[in-house]
Amino acid sequence: MPDSAIPQPNDLRAFWMPFTANRQFKSNPRMMVSARDMHYTTADGRQILDGTAGLWCVNAGHARPKIVQAVQDQVAQLDYAPAFQMGHPKAFELANRLVDLTPDGMNYCFYTNSGSESVETALKMAIAYHRVRGEGSRTRLIGRERGYHGVNFGGISVGGIVANRKMFGTLLSGVDHMPHTHDLARNAFTRGEPEHGAELADELERIATLHDPSTIAAVIVEPVAGSTGVLIPPKGYLKRLREICDKHGFLLIFDEVITGFGRLGTPFAADYFDVTPDIITTAKGLTSGVIPMGAVFVRDEIHDAFMNGPEELIEFFHGYTYSGNPVAAAAALGTLDTYEDEGLLTRGADLAQYWEDSLHSLADHPYVIDIRNIGLIGAIELQPIEGAPTKRAFSAFLKAFEKGFLIRTTGDIIALSPPLIITKQQIDELIGAVGEVLKSI
Numbered sequence: 537m538p539d540s541a542i543p544q545p546n547d548l549r550a551f552w553m554p555f556t557a558n559r560q561f562k563s564n565p566r567m568m569v570s571a572r573d574m575h576y577t578t579a580d581g582r583q584i585l586d587g588t589a590g591l592w593c594v595n596a597g598h599a600r601p602k603i604v605q606a607v608q609d610q611v612a613q614l615d616y617a618p619a620f621q622m623g624h625p626k627a628f629e630l631a632n633r634l635v636d637l638t639p640d641g642m643n644y645c646f647y648t649n650s651g652s653e654s655v656e657t658a659l660k661m662a663i664a665y666h667r668v669r670g671e672g673s674r675t676r677l678i679g680r681e682r683g684y685h686g687v688n689f690g691g692i693s694v695g696g697i698v699a700n701r702k703m704f705g706t707l708l709s710g711v712d713h714m715p716h717t718h719d720l721a722r723n724a725f726t727r728g729e730p731e732h733g734a735e736l737a738d739e740l741e742r743i744a745t746l747h748d749p750s751t752i753a754a755v756i757v758e759p760v761a762g763s764t765g766v767l768i769p770p771k772g773y774l775k776r777l778r779e780i781c782d783k784h785g786f787l788l789i790f791d792e793v794i795t796g797f798g799r800l801g802t803p804f805a806a807d808y809f810d811v812t813p814d815i816i817t818t819a820k821g822l823t824s825g826v827i828p829m830g831a832v833f834v835r836d837e838i839h840d841a842f843m844n845g846p847e848e849l850i851e852f853f854h855g856y857t858y859s860g861n862p863v864a865a866a867a868a869l870g871t872l873d874t875y876e877d878e879g880l881l882t883r884g885a886d887l888a889q890y891w892e893d894s895l896h897s898l899a900d901h902p903y904v905i906d907i908r909n910i911g912l913i914g915a916i917e918l919q920p921i922e923g924a925p926t927k928r929a930f931s932a933f934l935k936a937f938e939k940g941f942l943i944r945t946t947g948d949i950i951a952l953s954p955p956l957i958i959t960k961q962q963i964d965e966l967i968g969a970v971g972e973v974l975k976s977i
């Protein structure tokens with residue numbers, strides 16, 4: 537169907553949109569009707585360059601042939617098979633291919649349908665793991681300020697975004713938070729990993745002492761915090777966290793929902809920082825956003841600890857109706873094929889320098905108080921308007937969209953994370969457009 541023939545809704549009332557200023561949107565809708573490679577087409581026929589890979593997920597670009605084909609074939613062949621006590625070939629084939637990509641010693645994969653569900657799964661696994669080993673006192677979970685781990689109760693409890701927490705009661709008990717690592721005074725305009733702040737990891741020692749290490753099950757962090765505005769870990773910080781976790785027997789969970797699948801120019805952030813966690817949570821880039829799917833990867837010892845007791849009994853009382861759904865598994869296999877054919881899981885490394893130079897060329901633009909980058913992620917932090925936080929960045933978002941560019945803003949930070957197929961010329965276009973927008977807000 538040509539884009540112009542796609543019917544437009546004449547009533548936008550019923551859909552209560554997620555994480556959206558509903559009234560603002562409905563008074564001036566931004567409607568996408570099709571997408572291919574690096575671009576969306578809007579309902580009014582404009583091309584929009586995708587500067588954010590959708591929501592950090594369309595890593596392979598839009599409507600990629602192998603993914604489209606895989607989904608079409610699979611839905612016609614086996615649309616659904618029960619996920620509990622039954623299987624289908626693609627879920628197993630996919631798990632085997634995925635664990636070939638994960639760090640050594642992480643050879644097991646548990647399927648979910650989203651990043652939020654991957655996080656809940658990882659937190660439950662961590663607590664249950666200690667229990668099956670006879671350390672049932674380890675129930676506390678440690679997160680970090682400005683962390684984003686999805687929107688379910690476990691995720692918002694260990695997360696550190698006030699707006700996501702304050703409306704929802706008392707959340708999980710037994711949770712504590714490390715400080716975030718964002719330090720504009722010492723690290724503004726750093727290219728790559730900041731010099732200052734590794735010592736902030738030692739706050740985990742303080743928390744361990746406060747609660748006693750024997751009560752702590754796991755520590756969860758995003759290796760690079762994405763949703764709160766691209767907070768890149770200071771040099772040595774993640775290694776230090778790993779050491780402290782090892783010393784006290786805490787599981788270290790890397791939430792790689794954004795950083796997984798090539799975002800930093802390596803398959804996982806664990807590879808980039810050379811720090812192997814005990815559990816990795818993923819979603820988004822797993823299917824390049826095409827079909828909802830997540831996966832949690834665990835070290836062999838964690839999986840093995842559950843494989844006890846009578847063989848006919850369920851070992852882990854957790855799972856989802858759509859865990860490993862056949863169509864999602866096919867989409868993921870098509871995505872992995874595309875990543876492999878085009879070298880996309882490492883392409884970010886080739887482009888990183890160009891991306892960095894391009895982003896930092898905006899340093900002297902109006903209102904810019906910091907620029908930071910790693911892999912194919914970038915952030916431009918703006919001076920907030922006094923008394924109206926977020927307004928300046930949101931108006932940049934609207935202006936960019938008018939110009940034909942999708943950017944993302946969080947607070948007063950512009951976050952960029954294009955599909956991994958972006959060309960140098962498209963980087964120039966995107967950063968050029970952001971530069972013009974900054975001069976016009």
Ligand SMILES: Cc1ncc(COP(=O)(O)O)c(C=O)c1O
Pocket residue numbers: 649650651652653655684685686687758762763791792793794819820
């Ligand atoms: C690090 C991290 N964890 C979890 C999530 C939640 O993922 P989902 O929206 O698929 O539930 C996100 C989403 O942006 C994320 O960035």
